[in-house]
Amino acid sequence: MFVVSSSHADAMEEFSRLTQHQHTQQHQQPHKLPKWFSPNILRYYVLVHDVTEQSESKYIACHVV
Numbered sequence: 001m002f003v004v005s006s007s008h009a010d011a012m013e014e015f016s017r018l019t020q021h022q023h024t025q026q027h028q029q030p031h032k033l034p035k036w037f038s039p040n041i042l043r044y045y046v047l048v049h050d051v052t053e054q055s056e057s058k059y060i061a062c063h064v065v
Helices: 011-027 056-064
Strands: 002-005 045-048
Touching: 002 011
Parallel strands: 002 045
Antiparallel strands: none
């Protein structure tokens, strides 16, 4: 699960960076994975928006993307 705040300057880029980091950890590390571990996993992306800290217009812009 990848979680980014809507207050992040570039939330979509942060999701991309997190996904790349996860891929690197899973596929390029010199360790042997257990036989039951599959590298093909589901990914969930969550954009968290705190309405008490930001304007509603920021939420609408993030929600539409």
